[in-house]
Amino acid sequence: MSASRELILSRVRAALRDALVVPEVPRDYRPAGRPVDLDVLVDRLVDYKATVHRIREDEIASTVEGLVSGAVLVPSGLPQEWRPAGALVDDGLAPDRIAAAAAVLTAAAVAVAETGTIVLDASPDQGRRIITLLPDVHIIVLRPEQVVAAVPDAVARLDARRPLTWISGPSATSDIELNRVEGVHGPRNLHVLLLG
Amino acid sequence: MTTFLGMPATAPRGVGNLRGDQTFPEAAHDALGNDQMRRNLRHATTTIRGKSGKVIGELPDWQRLRDAGSAIKADVMARLPFLLEQLEQNVTAAGGIVHWAADANEANAIVTRLVKETGSDRVIKVKSMATQEIGLNEALEEAGIAPVETDLAELIVQLGHDKPSHILVPAIHRNRSEIREIFLREMPGVDPALTDDPPVLAAAARRYLRETFLSTTVAVSGANFAIADTGTLAVVESEGNGRMCLTLPDTLITVMGIEKVLPTWQDLEVFLQLLPRASTGERMNPYTTMWTGVTPGDGPQNFHLILLDNGRSAVLADEAGRSALHCIRCSACLNVCPVYERTGGHAYGSVYPGPIGAILSPQLTGIEDNASLPYASSLCGACFDACPVKIDIPSILVHLRNEVPHPRGERAAMKAAARIMDRPRLYASAQRAAKLARIAGRRGRGLPPPLTGWTASRDLPEMPSQTFRDWWAAR
Structure with missing residues (x-):
């Protein structure tokens, strides 16, 4: 194993014998810190077939109850007042029980307005990655202050050491004649509860 | 201790999928007779060009992002030994195990050994160019391990006993009614009333693979990016099959070409803007998973990263051709190429078709094994304009034509x-x-x-x- 390590590194060094100049990277593209437009986020989410609900924080539980009938899975760190009646708390549930849930309700880490992307970072209010993968409906609560303008803002805010899932609309494929079709392996329905 | 004085080496013969059985003109001649495939390709490439052009037009700084992406990649090549060692250090510190594979044979042997150590006789796979390049599926099957492709297009190719013909959409040569026929013929337990409506076809794949995702303990993936300064790996996908493979199994094995490393976490802000818009023509692809080593209680608890050379050091040794390694596998160059649109991907004989394949495959194998590919172009330059990291493909084609051994x-x-x-x-x-x-x-x-x-x-x-x-x- 380490023999191949030395072999590859020595090959690469030999290949670079002409002493490449390390170029300066021009970073004059639009930087982080531009103003956030929530309407852009909503437009992009809807364009990629997510359903957006603009509600108050005290309306979360009732909105969820109106969206799904059946067990709603929640991560253990989700605020109590957000949880619908009879919520199923993930305390290390087996995959088949997670898959059997009608929906999963989580918070989020960051959202990118320009691309309609929501990022989960597996914090206690978002849970381990499996719980947002197996149920067919994913409901995400988003606070306005979590929304950033563009990708550079999100990269700056996120912690690389956490497991990250970037979500832009429901599961989709472009594999049949390059047309986007929603609904393959991940949740086929994405609801975003944007608090205001 | 032995000192290894390695000289840059090309990818070995007899393994993997970098060399075709025919020259490009011979294979193209056959492909041009397939009217159905040409209609499918024209429809698909026209669709994607329209979508991509529209979302690229939304970014006022697209050209500046291309400049940054190009420079970051040039920097990666110049500092590759340092960055690979830094990546290894950070992946190891986060609980992953790093392996080095000099060529396809060694990479296949490492993956096979790691799978056997888990006791599993099946692996689920995320679509990966690197594992296709090295012929991993063939090697696993020979060792009695069943590889299951989980990407919809790869599944269509696998069930159809076919070969991929496009980097991003390997079944681009198939239309919906052909896909329906393949599913009806080859997919166990499929509904006989299946229609050719794309959502119905996608739902059939979802049902077929669900149980396999939940019961398989080992996954094999590639990587779109690996961040040297954090040890983070990233896989960009659409369907959620990637999330399944990267989250559910106990063991994850990732095979990655050494050129995929990026220096810093911040560099992702450039490539996550370039790749989806150039590739599927989306503002962002539906899912991107990023992980750093192992997270206790979340996802695979055993993570192996295999760093693959397989000819890349030989590409790097050619000053005029090395920027072929900058490629982020978006396939924009295929979608704008008048030659690709008519011949399709199979004619190139390699897993890397189209303009990028015409410069990458001959350099990975040595020019004598793919001598006709540098001529598989009219040098119109559309690929250069479309490339999100500004690889000057036409100039490299001309350079390689000069390297081709000409008849006496x-x-x-x-x-x-x-x-x-x-x-x-x-x-x-x-x-x-x-x-x-x-x-x-x-x-x-x-x-x-x-x-x-x-x-x-x-x-x-x-x-x-x-x-x-x-x-x-x-x-």
């Missing part, structure tokens, strides 16, 4: 021509001789042996009745 007769003729053109009096008499040849022989039919190869794909120009010199002298 052609070389002799070129040498003679150069000698004659250097000497005005010889040139004048050669022109008179050519005029005589016009009177003596048939025209427009190509050159006689041993130069027939030269005119097989070129028209011999018609000789004018008077040379310029004769006209000048007579005026």
Whole structure:
């Protein structure tokens, strides 16, 4: 194993014998810190077939109850007042029980307005990655202050050491004649509860 | 201790999928007879060009992002040994295990050994160019391990006993009704009332793979990016099959070409803007998963990263051709290429088709094993314009054409021509001789042996009745 390590590194060094100049990277593209437009986020989410609900924080539980009938899975760190009646708390549930849930309700880490992307970072209010993968409906609560303008803002805010899932609309494929079709392996329905 | 004085090496023969059975002109000749495939390709590439152009137009700084992406990649190549060691250090510190594979055989052997150690006889796979390149599926099957492709297009290819024909959409040569027929024929337990409506076809794949995702303990993936300064790996996908493979199993094995490393976490802000817009024509792809080593209680608890050379060091050694390694596998160059749109991907004989394949495959294998590929282009330059990291594909094609070993007769003729053109009096008499040849022989039919190869794909120009010199002298 380490023999191949030395072999590859020595090959690469030999290949670079002409002493490449390390170029300066021009970073004059639009930087982080531009103003956030929530309407852009909503437009992009809807364009990629997510359903957006603009509600108050005290309306979360009732909105969820109106969206799904059946067990709603929640991560253990989700605020109590957000949880619908009879919520199923993930305390290390087996995959088949997670898959059997009608929906999963989580918070989020960051959202990118320009691309309609929501990022989960597996914090206690978002849970381990499996719980947002197996149920067919994913409901995400988003606070306005979590929304950033563009990708550079999100990269700056996120912690690389956490497991990250970037979500832009429901599961989709472009594999049949390059047309986007929603609904393959991940949740086929994405609801975003944007608090205001 | 032995000191390894490695010299850059090309990808070995007899393993993997970088070399075709036919030359490009032979394979293209067959492909051009397939009207259905050409219609499918024209429809698909027209669709994607429209979508991509629209979302690229939304970014006022697209060209500046391309400049940044190009420079970051050049920086990666210049500092590759350092960055690979830094990546190894950070992945290891986060609980992953890093392996180094000098070529396809070694990578296949490492993956096979790691899978056998888990006791599993099946792996679920996320679509990955690197594992196709090294022929991993064939190697696993030989060892009694079943690889299950989980990407919809790869599944279509696998069930159809077919070969991929596009980097991003490997089943682009199939239309919906052909896909329906493949599913009805090959997918166990499929609903016989299946229609060719794309959402219905996607739902069939979802049902078919669900149980496999939940019951398989080992996954194999590639990587779109690996961040040296954090040890983070990233896989960009659409369907959620990637999330399944990267989240559910106990063991994750990632095979990654050494050129995929990026220096810093911040560099993702450039590539996450470039890749989806150039690739699927989306503002962002539906899912991207990023992980750093192992997270206790979340996702695979055993993570292996295999760093693959397999000819990349040889590409890196060619100063004029090394930027082929900048490729982020978006496939924009395929979608704009007039040659690809007509021949399809199979004609290129390699997992890397289209313009990028025409420069990458010959460099990975050594030019003699893919000598016809640098000619699989009209040098129109559309690929250069479309490339999100600005790889100058036409210039590398011309460079590689100069490296191709030419037949002896052609070389002799070129040498003679150069000698004659250097000497005005010889040139004048050669022109008179050519005029005589016009009177003596048939025209427009190509050159006689041993130069027939030269005119097989070129028209011999018609000789004018008077040379310029004769006209000048007579005026």
